[in-house]
Amino acid sequence: MAIIELNNLWKEYGDQVVLERLNARVEEGEFITLVGASGCGKTTFLKMLLGTESPSRGQLLLDGAPIPDEPDESRGIVFQRYSVLPHLTALQNASLCGELDANRWLGRAFGATRKAIRARAVEMLEAVGLGGALDKYPHELSGGMQQRLALAQALIKKPRILLLDEPFGALDPGIRRDMHQLVLDLWREQRLTVFMITHDLAEGFYLGTRLWVLDKVRRDAQSPESYGARLTYDLPVGDSQKGTLQAIARNVHDTSRLLQGATP
Ligand SMILES: Nc1ncnc2c1ncn2[C@@H]1O[C@H](COP(=O)(O)OP(=O)(O)OP(=O)(O)O)[C@@H](O)[C@H]1O
Numbered sequence: 432m433a434i435i436e437l438n439n440l441w442k443e444y445g446d447q448v449v450l451e452r453l454n455a456r457v458e459e460g461e462f463i464t465l466v467g468a469s470g471c472g473k474t475t476f477l478k479m480l481l482g483t484e485s486p487s488r489g490q491l492l493l494d495g496a497p498i499p500d501e502p503d504e505s506r507g508i509v510f511q512r513y514s515v516l517p518h519l520t521a522l523q524n525a526s527l528c529g530e531l532d533a534n535r536w537l538g539r540a541f542g543a544t545r546k547a548i549r550a551r552a553v554e555m556l557e558a559v560g561l562g563g564a565l566d567k568y569p570h571e572l573s574g575g576m577q578q579r580l581a582l583a584q585a586l587i588k589k590p591r592i593l594l595l596d597e598p599f600g601a602l603d604p605g606i607r608r609d610m611h612q613l614v615l616d617l618w619r620e621q622r623l624t625v626f627m628i629t630h631d632l633a634e635g636f637y638l639g640t641r642l643w644v645l646d647k648v649r650r651d652a653q654s655p656e657s658y659g660a661r662l663t664y665d666l667p668v669g670d671s672q673k674g675t676l677q678a679i680a681r682n683v684h685d686t687s688r689l690l691q692g693a694t695p
Pocket residue numbers: 444449467468469470471472473474475476
């Protein structure tokens with residue numbers, strides 16, 4: 432059975448159609464990279480996978496059942512901007528989720544429970560290359576290190592699905608390459624299913640096992656909100672012929688201009 436299934440999935444906000452008629456099946460272990468013009472609905476789709484937004488029409492299924500309408504342990508997420516707490520050290524940040532689970536009121540665990548939570552946090556921080564920075568505060572970490580910490584936090588509860596919303600967008604090219612390797616290693620070692628948004632088509636082709644393009648097929652310059660984006664390409668990795676790359680770039684560019692109010 433597919434881990435994720437989209438059946439005629441739509442998302443609307445009031446009169447604005449953001450996503451329309453999405454259909455796809457994703458098997459466990461796939462690495463989907465998502466590209467599309469700014470405002471096309473990529474983050475909205477990720478939020479539906481996370482459970483903080485729900486479909487307007489159609490179905491979004493996890494293991495054949497509707498996605499729970501709250502985030503849970505099966506899905507972890509990393510955003511573009513650092514989502515770590517500034518007043519906690521790396522180790523405290525990574526332990527926080529477990530401590531909150533153990534004691535909702537105090538946000539602290541005690542005794543053997545605390546020891547186990549800390550051990551898991553250290554293990555995860557070592558896995559993302561932060562073993563030497565356990566006691567550092569976020570402002571003492573570089574941008575890349577902060578994203579490593581966010582990854583550790585997202586993976587601490589052993590999710591099956593990892594959602595990445597342009598996690599490397601704010602990083603320098605050299606650091607980005609290191610992060611690519613890290614994400615590929617984590618994906619393989621932890622047998623994750625990954626959905627990653629990127630603005631960088633080359634990154635999408637390089638990292639994914641499958642590339643999705645969200646784009647508006649129907650366009651109305653007078654009323655760009657009447658139509659939503661659809662899945663216009665669903666390509667296996669390696670299908671990186673120049674013509675395909677150029678066609679995708681052109682379509683995404685046209686949609687960008689439309690969304691920004693320019694005549695396409
Ligand atoms: N909670 C909301 N209420 C109303 N409209 C929303 C809401 N969330 C998103 N939208 C609208 O949905 C559209 C898609 O937004 P979304 O953030 O998913 O785009 P995106 O493709 O991720 O863009 P970017 O690449 O710039 O991050 C936008 O027009 C946005 O204004």
